[in-house]
Amino acid sequence: MTDNGTALSLSNQLMRLVIVGHVDHGKSTLVGRLLSDTGSLPDGKLDFVKEICKRQGKTFEFAFLLDALEEEQEQGITIDTSQIFFKTEKRHYVIIDAPGHKEFLKNMVTGASEAEAALLLIDAKEGVQEQSRRHGYILKLLGLTNVVVVVNKMDLVGYDKDVYNKIREEYNAFLHSLDIKVDEYIPVSAKLGVNIAARKDEMPWYEGPSVLQMLDQFEKKQRLNHLPFRMPVQDVYKFDERRIIAGRVEAGQLKKGDRLIFSPSNKTGVVKSIEAWSVPNQPVTAEASQSIGFTLDEQIFVERGDVATRTDQLPIVSSVFDVNIFWMGKNKLVRDKNYTLKLTTQEAPCQVVEFKKVIDASTLETLVDQDFVAKNDVAELTLRVQRPVAFDLFGEIATTGRFVLVDGYDVCGGGIVTTYTPAIKEDKLRAEVRQRDFNWVKSDIQAQERAYRNGHQSALILITGEAGVGKARLAKKLERTLFDHNHQSYLLDGRNVQLGVSANIEGEQKGESIRRFGEVARLFLDAGHVVISTSNVFNQEDHSDLRLLAEPCPVIEIQVTGVEEPTGNPDMTLSLTEAQNEEASAEKICKYLKEKKILTGHNYSI
Amino acid sequence: MDHLDHLENQSIYILREAYKNFKDLAMLWSIGKDSTVLVWLARKAFFGHCPIPLVHIDTTFKIPAMIEYRDRVAKEWGLNLVVGKNEKAIAEGMNHTMGRITCCEALKTNGLHAVMEDKKYTGLILGIRRDEEGTRAKERYFSPRNKDFEWDFKDQPPELWDQFKTSFEAGTHIRIHPILQWTELNVWEYIQRENIPIIDLYFSNAEGKRYRSLGCAPCTLPIDSKASTVAEIVEELKTIDTSERSGRAQDQEDTYAMQKLRAKGYM
Structure with missing residues (x-):
């Protein structure tokens, strides 16, 4: 022993x-x-x-x-x-x-x-x-x-x-x-x-x-060392000069010097050291079921919920997947209600979008046409999570393919991910983005260095609303206000992208023009800019594509609206009257960006 | 990985979950072997640091050596120590002669109440173990307590795959038990492996007696034992057939002593 x-x-x-x-x-x-x-x-x-x-x-x-x-x-x-x-x-x-x-x-x-x-x-x-x-x-x-x-x-x-x-x-x-x-x-x-x-x-x-x-x-459970490496990030510690990424190895093994990719953010880094306290020798490897911590060779932004894997053995990243669940809640599991999904260290709101098969677990009888799951019963269903999560199929890596559902304050259900079909358009785009991020040739200048000089993080600001509410004027004013504060702002008009970059697109290829707009924006974001856009041609679905393309930079939607209930989920709304006063509106947006820590201020102005 | 490694890694995982999910978090340190192992595990989990404040409930009846050990180790390990007391009950002369359960409740449970209210802790880490005693065996790793500290042991939340209860109603709190799965023997084997400095009271003295479980002086009796090193204690525990808490007088006060105490918020 x-x-x-x-x-x-x-x-x-x-x-x-x-x-x-x-x-x-x-x-x-x-x-x-x-x-x-x-x-x-x-x-x-x-x-x-x-x-x-x-x-x-x-x-x-x-x-x-x-x-x-x-x-x-x-x-x-x-x-x-x-x-x-x-x-x-x-x-x-x-x-x-x-x-x-x-x-x-x-x-x-x-x-x-x-x-x-x-x-x-x-x-x-x-x-x-x-x-x-x-x-x-x-x-x-x-x-x-x-x-x-x-x-x-x-x-x-x-x-x-x-x-x-x-x-x-x-x-x-x-x-x-x-x-x-x-x-x-x-x-x-x-x-x-x-x-x-x-x-x-x-x-x-x-x-x-x-x-x-x-x-x-019976054999003791085999440890999961032979499987692909999986470590969901539990926390990031900065108790001293080290920045330690902590978590439990859920499968596979890790070596000092391994190149890791974090999903869903697609950040990459090389393991510089595996940290441990009060051990005779500093470890150089780690294996399944160990609670570990490591440092990376560069400072990238990683947070709880990101799943570290090797670059050639990626987990699935999606917001829609099929599961088998058992339900223990006092209240029934129903459609159109928000539950919290807890999968590894990820936590996100989710809903049931389809009850495929609800089963009385005591008889194994299928309850036909029943669109709820009662206490003690089991079901096969499709879940939609509000934002994409990283996981595996339970049959492949059990520890990263199981989850619980929280209703209110209580864990009420448990389940396993059974199948996943990358049928949705969003997932295809995500796969492309992942490839792009992974192969991206990085500058020696880090994003934080640019942010330090510019006094802000990169961000994409979309000003949305009906035609004729003054979006274009507001966008121009915002670009000017930020510029006057010595910030790097750029108004990227969809029309300009269409005239040049997308000039060869004909007719109905709308998805492609969104992609090109997003990729152009991504270049400006990589250069550290606050990119402003007003294009009306984008609908809600396009917005989620843009968010995906802009990741990990934030996309802020400012909606100018005449009604109380905004369309979709804007980050901030402006009334028609407010939007009339461009100067005050631009200041209001700047204030919001400060609150969100996007505008951080120049170091010499602090 | 052997069994101790497995226990250690799981406890570290739980400590890190607690630290991430609870902004107002504290850890109870009774000075005994279990909670001292817990402090050690925290330093492992947080790479040499213990970022969680340690609460010690002082009943003023503790064995004096315990207080001396507490202050010395707290200084050496750089611990953030919070000492809690039920000043009112102490001033009014509460002691075990008024009934051991009454005294435990007043000085320990209510002493804890006072610190919790003062510091607004919503998560409390404790070094209790399932094999110690019947009601503790039924505990969860993350165990909710209502506004009045009460524990509904008949209707507990499910706990699976290390997904713990981390959301709760305002005014309630969660008790977190990272070493629930350890046995008394595991604790001593780990102390031996890690070379953790443990208070001398656990080792056999000149009269051939040692404490197996520590508490207040009037209610805690040593056992007959010649075990004077950690290795000897490990050997002794492999053959012993009495219970760990047999020297704790409050447990014997009533058939359901611990159940009564714990339902109301005792550790």
């Missing part, structure tokens, strides 16, 4: 186990039996409980063991019921969120999401029930693959092979429909200790392993 020669701790071989299944299918009894048969009970405990049963005239049951442990735990003496430990010759196990508690789905999910293996119990007499199916489905969504089905209470059906086979067939059909493969169905009697620790003779027709043998066969 350690380098200084201390004994190897058994806790190094700990496996987290969750036991799920329908109520009364024998979870407590199984836990009691596991503890007893592995010698994990305190001395004399078994005899003590047997004695109590005898006195009270009850038949001893292993479930009582658990009750007795709970009583003890309440007195603060021994074991706690939410974390029960037992051990085999191979390793230690901890049962998370053991039975006995109210079986809310959210508790089951909380426990199971931390587990490495699951035992799913089915009562031989009652057969497959509501929670048997629901829990099966959830285990699949949680990505738990070490699952074994335990067919319990075989003693009550005379150890009948046919009963076992029938349950196996029925449940297997269910699991197949979910694309889950379970190798073992173990027929047991937890009460009588049949096939729990060791194989017993009651069912000679069964040739598979006992429960414990099966558990010991």
Whole structure:
């Protein structure tokens, strides 16, 4: 365990186990039996409980063991019921969120999401029930693959092979429909200790392993080192002279000197150092599930939510994708309502745009034409996020392909990204922009240096509104006002771009002329300018294309409008009367730009 | 990566989530081994710095060596220490003879209340662990408390994939538990590996006694033990079959002592 020669701790071989299944299918009894048969009970405990049963005239049951442990735990003496430990010759196990508690789905999910293996119990007499199916489905969504089905209470059906086979067939059909493969169905009697620790003779027709043998066969979860490198930025620290980008490696490995790209911002940088405190040697590599920090060779603006990857193994970046979710909220999941998506360290408002399939998780029945998801149910749906996020498909990199949905203050749903089709125009443009950014030949003069001299960051200011509200005059005034303050302002008229750069575009190729306008603006932004434009030819959709092309520079929309409700989502509105007074309006815009830290002022004027 | 590495990395992740998501954040430092490990983990998470203020609730009944250790380590490690006291209850003479649960509530829970109100903390990091005691076992990593500090342990938010509860109603706060998953043995193994300076009270003295859990002098009893080094404690814990908090008198005051205390905001 350690380098200084201390004994190897058994806790190094700990496996987290969750036991799920329908109520009364024998979870407590199984836990009691596991503890007893592995010698994990305190001395004399078994005899003590047997004695109590005898006195009270009850038949001893292993479930009582658990009750007795709970009583003890309440007195603060021994074991706690939410974390029960037992051990085999191979390793230690901890049962998370053991039975006995109210079986809310959210508790089951909380426990199971931390587990490495699951035992799913089915009562031989009652057969497959509501929670048997629901829990099966959830285990699949949680990505738990070490699952074994335990067919319990075989003693009550005379150890009948046919009963076992029938349950196996029925449940297997269910699991197949979910694309889950379970190798073992173990027929047991937890009460009588049949096939729990060791194989017993009651069912000679069964040739598979006992429960414990099966558990010991499970492999510990493979670490995700072989996958493409993924590190969502958690935070950026400047506690001292170092500017450390901190986060957890969710997949893959990192080496000092690696060239990284951050999505969705498309910034790139080379890892200068991997930082660590109180270690004998400064690390030069990092691997999956480590919480690390590194510095870059140049100061680029990176923030929480950006996902660092290698430049040849990019994540998907999109605002629309298909997911499978399970819902635990008191309120239903509905269309046209804002929820918060939390995916890795990214957080953004999102909405359901389509309910593809809503499923009653207890029967696996499709609820036809239902456009909401009720508590404890699951669904396949399409999400639209307000701004693009970086992710992977769950099937490819699980840790960056899963998310939760927050309704109000509470996490109410969990889900996985199943499919993504880059069908939307915006995604195609984004892919182009990404290529362009990545291959961009950078100047030796950094953006911050230009900003320092100019007294402002680059920004694109779009003045929008109906024809004849005075946009052109206002734009000219704004250009002049900024210029007079010694700023680099430039009025880029769409008409001028059309006359030259886009002169060869004919007819309906509007998308192309937007792209060219955006690319020209991008050059001015790269040169550090505040670019002003008024073009009326752009609609809301074009604006989002322009924002994409201008990234990471801010695009500020100032809308001149005669009505109270502006069109779209402008950053600032001006009334018709206000716009008449160009000078005051230009000052108002400047004030806004100062608030937004776009106009920062010249260092000599501070 | 071994089990301790795994625990360390997860705790660091939680500390960084707390630091990013809570503007008004503090960490409770009881001087005991768990919260001292927590301070160590914070310095790991923040590359040698501890940017989170440390709150110590002083009941005035603490074992004197604890206060001396606290002030020395705070100075050496450059910690921002905030000492909280329920001055009113102390002035009125509150002590354990008035009932241990009453005293804990007055001097610890309400002492904490006072600091929280004064400093307007909305996130509070604590070094509690699941294996310590039954009600703590049921905790979440990010656990909400209402306006009156109360904990609704029967209806807790789901927690999965390290996506924690970081939004909450004004007036409420979140308790954050970065070492929830550690066991007592893990804590000592980590102290051994990292060489963390721990207060002497944990080591066997001339009378063959050591403290296994630290609290106020009148309510905390040492255990019989010959373990006088970290390595010996690690060995001892592998065979011991009594509970860690067996020397804490308030736990034995009532069958549901800890449940009663914790539902009302005790650590």
